[in-house]
Amino acid sequence: MEKAMLLNELTQGRELTDLLRKHLHPSSPPETRHLLLDKILSSYDKALSMLNSSANSISMVQTKPNVSSVQESPGSDASDKNARFKKRKTCSGWSEQVRVCCSGTSFEGLLDDGYCWRKYGQKDILGSNFPRAYYRCTHRYSQGCLAAKQVQKSNNDPTILEVKYRGRHTCSRGRASHFIATTVPSTTEYKEKGDHSRQQQQLEEKQKQSKEVLVSFETGLKVKTEDLDNRDDIFPSFSFPIESEEVENGLFVSPATSESNYFSVSPFHMGSFGLCQNVQTSESDLTEIISAPTSVTNSPIVDLDISSLEKLEFDPSFLSDNPEFFY
């Protein structure tokens, strides 16, 4: 029953996202986009609340990593130098894991999840063909943001990046423009198709739209965090329901041979992940693994396409007929 409600909320979010996409034209009033974004957030908030309240009863893809070290570890506090090595490898509290499939293009855009990361280390990992890179939030010291992430190429498929996140961002994200710039189609792609001036104009329009979306997204998020004191436990329990994949040893195993089963997660989605982390007040106690085809050039700027969700008919008049839907 709760699962049906959850599906309903997620479906609603998907429908609203579709609607938002239709409103991404410059002619469309920005207020409408803002309202849509707010509603999308609200819808996902509800879904997450349900997930949180019934985390144990709904079959989702998640694991239970050791979170004590994340939540309580003094070692996570940069000011506590004496305890800096308290965290420990396999149970060190790396929570959300995102698997990013990259088909031959550069990883930079994919790794740009909307936050400023500073690489602070790299290690060769036993049994892994590729080194693991360690990143922490640029604002770790200036703002005390404790968010960190690990990035490592998958052993089995070098085109897949395994990104593990730890902690949440408490910093104010000050890199929105850069973030957007990396999510738009590359100019080289436009060059191949000619008609430079028009394509450049389209590019600028998309950038402008994205900026508006991002601003409203963050604005909406702020409202949410003000309203909800205990969001902390909501986002950590969130996972995408991917039915075609299987769970092995508590970890998600992606179908390596079928990218069509992957979620479509553009860097913007990754940013959304970050945004989710923004409203956490305790660390994740669940591992999230998302497989994603992430060719930057193929990903629409704000494409919240949750392809695994069943596409449902959506009445465009719904919003006008249900003005209260937004409030």
Added chain:
DNA sequence: TAAATTTGACCTAA
């Protein structure tokens, strides 16, 4: 010149 990255050394848990 400030910020970011690289990389060897160090620390700690297993």
Added chain:
DNA sequence: TTAGGTCAAATTTA
């Protein structure tokens, strides 16, 4: 003793 995680000086980049 080993390996993962972090530090910090040196180096590179914008």
